Amino acid sequence: MPDLAPPTVLRIAVASEWVDYNNHLRDSFYLHIFSLSVDGVMDMIGMGDAERRATKTTIYTLEVHLNYMREVKEGEEVEVRAQLLGFDQKRFHLFLWMHTKRLGEAPAATSEFMLLNVDTSEGAKPAPFRADVAHALGQLWEKHRHLAKPQNAGRSIALPKK
């Protein structure tokens, strides 16, 4: 049987500078934790900090969607799981869940990212992934293509219809 759970890409405690006056994680710092988690995915596909510097390539965030479901408090440890929703020659599409022990399987928040490979050798230009990165994305996709589409993937924002 293949491993059918999205892998954990980050565990981190909520820092005191990330919370509001109620000691709850502020909206922008949910994204900060998801953004640190994307760094974890970059490490998995051979686009860690050292490789990015050595190859003069980087990853730009093009677009993000966030759903806030439950509060998280200062000092709580959060766990972020990631699922690859797809990729092409120069982009990859990620979905992430934030969990805590207290909340169990009910996520505190979800996030969706569209990310772009960029060549920084002369200015900054969109570019195809290096062959080894494309291979790593392909291998991840072979595992993740069997996972169910996450409930919040592909959402757009609108007031509920009356």
Next chain:
Amino acid sequence: MPDLAPPTVLRIAVASEWVDYNNHLRDSFYLHIFSLSVDGVMDMIGMGDAERRATKTTIYTLEVHLNYMREVKEGEEVEVRAQLLGFDQKRFHLFLWMHTKRLGEAPAATSEFMLLNVDTSEGAKPAPFRADVAHALGQLWEKHRHLAKPQNAGRSIALPKK
């Protein structure tokens, strides 16, 4: 003639702790600037910090969408403009643009928020806006309902079709 431009709700310089190793504003701190801008909108509708504490009400972020278009550097001053896209008894729907002098009318990023009014007098429960806040939202809506729908409003994330 009514004023047909979305109002500026925040001007702030990009802090050194908000940038990455390339001195570019990190993705999560674009949202931090937009989130501070939502505080500016809350002040406009009578939901500033003092009113929230005095009335035991607050605003929760339910959902956010971000589009990253251009880089912003450490020390640059950014200006955020806001447009109300709609509201109901307990939610409001905002659209925000981030501009810099250097970029002129080309936005560095846009963001869309769905926000919820919450009564914190016993736990935290969704609740209708106070009458004065509903009135202020109605007045803002009378100005903004004539504005064009922003280009990035209502987007969902997907890879380009082949």
